[in-house]
Amino acid sequence: MTKSATRETADIAGVVGKNAIINGNFDIWQRGTSQTDDGYGSDDRWINSRNGSTQVVSRQAFALGQTDVPNNPKYYSRTVVSSVAGAGNLAVKFQRIEGVETFAGTTATVSFWAKADANKNIALELAQSFGTGGSPSAISFVSPITVSLTTSWVKHTVSIAIPSIADKVLGTDGNDYLVLHFWLDAGSNWNARTNSLGQQSGTFEFSQVQMEAGSVATEFEPRSVGEELDLCERYYETGDGNFWIYAASGNTPIWNMQFATTKRAIPSIVMVKGGNNDFPNAATGYASTSTIKLGCGAKTGSGAANVLLTFKASAEL
């Protein structure tokens, strides 16, 4: 698989628009509507990372008809941080944008609506990762910017010069990216990357995150939920298979299912067996970027049997 081939799929979809952030409106929560663990786990495309400190990330619904945040968003993302003292401890919400060439050598503008449980600072930081494989250039961090939140929803706008990537070397694995961090809690080890934000507990809420070309923040561009789900599914998809299979006892059938959306890379697969059946060990999944191959152990009975499966495929950055 080549990177150009996978990127072409996103281009064909034609739903990227001006906003490089996916799920900036927090409409898509395929993994669940709350998480406490480090990593991907709730709002699609967002990594909610923690170390030492604890966090609860959750989907929150706006009141119908509210006007604090325009465009009638349905949901926003809340992170409740309980800070634990430690130089390496942290809580940070971030998104990796596929392709380190994104906005490289230009000015880009990040805009977002946010509030906190009290007046609190957060740090916004960008970095360019050149991926893995071969001898890629080292990750490049862009100077952080402090943003002051209040207890009311406020639109914050930050314009940033994104460094050129001329003379840099890309990795060969096709997993390079530009990353946008929102630092919420940062031990002293992270001072250089957070403008010495420091450690703090609190409730931090985000809505309508947008990153666009140029030095002006234009109005947030909502996408339909269907478009946003398509974009998210390039990186993570969950689905069901429901098969009636006729096989003799002892047969070990294998069959294919098409992903709803072609993946960025060959995904990891978690299979969950469901339903009846005469098919043991229906838990082996391996895939290409476009299909999932399902296999079972030897069938124990004869005739038809129904196999119900749920899979989770992750090709996240």
Added chain:
Amino acid sequence: MTIETVKIQGEGWLVNGSMSVPNDGGNRDYHEVQEWIAEGNTPKPEYTDAEIAANAQQEINQENLDYLADTDWYVIRKADSGEPIPSKIKKARAKARSTIIV
């Protein structure tokens, strides 16, 4: 992801008994497996046919044990009130018991 176990699975790995990770540098989990190996850990060999068969029987056993547990109340009701167990249930419970191999 906290890696607890890794088994070879075809050209990739089975992580924590449930996640199939491809041998592909573009995959995020691939790098976590590589880090785990670099820490001095060694993936266990691929499941043998005997292990697959044993796992399959274990799965069958569990399904049948679950069925027996779900229908135990018929037996208790009979002991308490004398109301008979429906013959369909009796047959299914007998089949479940006979399918369990320890």
